[in-house]
Amino acid sequence: QVHVVESGGGLVQPGGSLRLSCVASGSIFKVNGMGWYRQAPGKQRESVASITSSGSTNVVDSVKGRFTISRDNAKNTVYLQMNSLKPEDTAVYYCNAVTIVTGTLRVTDHWGQGTQVTVSS
Secondary structure (H helix, E strand, O other): OEEEEEEOOEEEOOOOOEEEEEEEEEOEEEEEEEEEEEEOOOOOOEEEEEEEOOOOEEEOHHHOOOEEEEEEHHHOEEEEEEOOOOHHHOEEEEEEEEEEEOOOOOEEEEEOOOEEEEEOO
């Protein structure tokens, strides 16, 4: 099975920074792409940023210029550097990994449990 674990969340003041990390492990032959999503209470989960194995990135307009996604393919790890944080960034941030499972031709996606980010004075 594939396991995805996020870390790096916490409480930060407006204008502050956090760096989230996500590690995919287990029966992974290849990670095709990884991405970050967030969900605030009572709201739908939304895509924040994604990155492919080749390094192509997408970032949602609301965080463009403030958030940067990067990767370390050798470690099956993706990072989300969050700068100039705003209260509206408060949410549980989830990592998703799209992988090929070892010994198969199956492409599957896997979710982490999430890490809380709270931006407040």
